[in-house]
Amino acid sequence: MKKLIVYLLLASSVIACKDVVNEVPDTPFSTTPYTFSFNKTVLPPVRIPKDNPLTQEGVQLGRMLFYDPILSADSTQSCASCHNQTDAFTDNGRQFSTGIRGITGTRNAMSIVNMMWHLDGFFWDGRSDALKHLALIPIEDPTEMDETIGNVVAKLNRSPMYQEAFKKAFGTGAIGDEIIGKALEQFMLTMVSGNSKFDRVVMLKTEEFTVQERTGQTIFNQEATPINEELDPKNPKNFGGDCFHCHGNSLFMSRNYMSNGLPNVTDLGRGATNGNPRDNYKFKTPTLRNIEKTAPYMHDGRFNTLEEVVQHYLSDMTNATANLGDEPNMHALRDSVYLSEEHKAALVAFLKTLTDDDFLTNEAYSNPF
Numbered sequence: 001m002k003k004l005i006v007y008l009l010l011a012s013s014v015i016a017c018k019d020v021v022n023e024v025p026d027t028p029f030s031t032t033p034y035t036f037s038f039n040k041t042v043l044p045p046v047r048i049p050k051d052n053p054l055t056q057e058g059v060q061l062g063r064m065l066f067y068d069p070i071l072s073a074d075s076t077q078s079c080a081s082c083h084n085q086t087d088a089f090t091d092n093g094r095q096f097s098t099g100i101r102g103i104t105g106t107r108n109a110m111s112i113v114n115m116m117w118h119l120d121g122f123f124w125d126g127r128s129d130a131l132k133h134l135a136l137i138p139i140e141d142p143t144e145m146d147e148t149i150g151n152v153v154a155k156l157n158r159s160p161m162y163q164e165a166f167k168k169a170f171g172t173g174a175i176g177d178e179i180i181g182k183a184l185e186q187f188m189l190t191m192v193s194g195n196s197k198f199d200r201v202v203m204l205k206t207e208e209f210t211v212q213e214r215t216g217q218t219i220f221n222q223e224a225t226p227i228n229e230e231l232d233p234k235n236p237k238n239f240g241g242d243c244f245h246c247h248g249n250s251l252f253m254s255r256n257y258m259s260n261g262l263p264n265v266t267d268l269g270r271g272a273t274n275g276n277p278r279d280n281y282k283f284k285t286p287t288l289r290n291i292e293k294t295a296p297y298m299h300d301g302r303f304n305t306l307e308e309v310v311q312h313y314l315s316d317m318t319n320a321t322a323n324l325g326d327e328p329n330m331h332a333l334r335d336s337v338y339l340s341e342e343h344k345a346a347l348v349a350f351l352k353t354l355t356d357d358d359f360l361t362n363e364a365y366s367n368p369f
């Protein structure tokens, strides 16, 4: 109801100012509210920051900025250079991204998807708490776009196209860092994935899994069972992968920074951000939506295939770098579940049902230029 009133107010201000638009070009400005079209039974309720309501004009502007190399020092790199739609907004299969001067970073580019439900921070170490702030970080990162916000502001202010677009979206042609961040935030919030085979089978019940995918689903959602030769090797329930504890619910991610038992990790991750040694070598638990498209895997891109990832989870984790003692769900993984070749393949087949072709091809997320 509250929202409706805001929309009505906005709508009436559109009508009210139409006649006088030439006399007072900057105030007040009219915008069109943005409405989401995803299926509401599949994903949690919409969550938009109070200080940045989504408008079609703001989203469109954010989309332009996302795809425009003007944000980088030598105009060679846009956000999309490392966040490519066909790879679910990851970096073209690269282990580490290469920034504008050929400098390589140390982390694997993350997928940008369902961002409004990431409640506990952004980046592998959670060092950013809001998308509108995050959006400015890659611009100044010397291994990414290596530009200053001041220069970006100056360049955008020189562009009649951006003057016009910012006026439409934020009512001002005086472009500053706050509204650049907000526009990018608006666009990223619209990137929603909720139409995979998983959604159609499990949430909407309009399709069915193959037998293999269903076996994989059982393994994914089953508590791990220590190896026991007396168990029936054909029954997937006896060989749970215990994935759901950390990649559960319809977002396939969790709110915690965790360790999944990787050996030889050198990046302190969350611990470097919050200074808590118990969080050393822990990372954001990433979503598994569109995971088929986002190889290589992990914060350091160490695994090239989902088969390698599954093999890691089946391995003995005594050499894990992080202390697994304080990981609530690691008991299961450490106990080394055993999966037959058939069960491993089934788990991978289930993970592939999270691919959402609509998301990967939706024109609304594509290059507007």
Ligand code: HEC
Binding pocket: 066, 071, 077, 078, 079, 080, 081, 082, 083, 097, 098, 099, 100, 105, 107, 108, 109, 110, 111, 112, 118, 121, 122, 123, 124, 125, 134, 135, 136, 138, 139, 143, 144, 145, 184, 188
């Ligand atoms: C040179 C490659 C590169 C460029 C250019 C780049 N990114 Fe990224 N992006 C990355 C990497 C690598 C990470 C992970 C960084 C980390 O954890 O420290 C990342 C992480 C992110 C995340 C975090 C996702 C999550 O789930 O926490 C968002 C959002 C994002 N980038 C948006 C952007 C935007 C917006 C731009 C343009 C202003 C941009 N990126 C430009 C490589 C890049």
Ligand code: HEC
Binding pocket: 220, 241, 242, 243, 244, 245, 246, 247, 257, 258, 259, 260, 262, 283, 284, 285, 286, 287, 288, 291, 294, 296, 297, 298, 299, 300, 309, 310, 313, 327, 329, 330, 333, 347
């Ligand atoms: C204890 C929590 C936990 C459990 C249980 C768990 N994971 Fe993970 N998973 C993580 C964390 C944390 C990461 C990121 C680790 C990193 O990058 O260092 C991750 C990363 C991944 C990735 C790579 C994602 C990407 O974007 O690179 C895949 C794929 C994955 N997990 C699948 C699984 C599967 C399949 C299972 C069950 C066999 C499982 N996970 C069980 C916490 C967990």
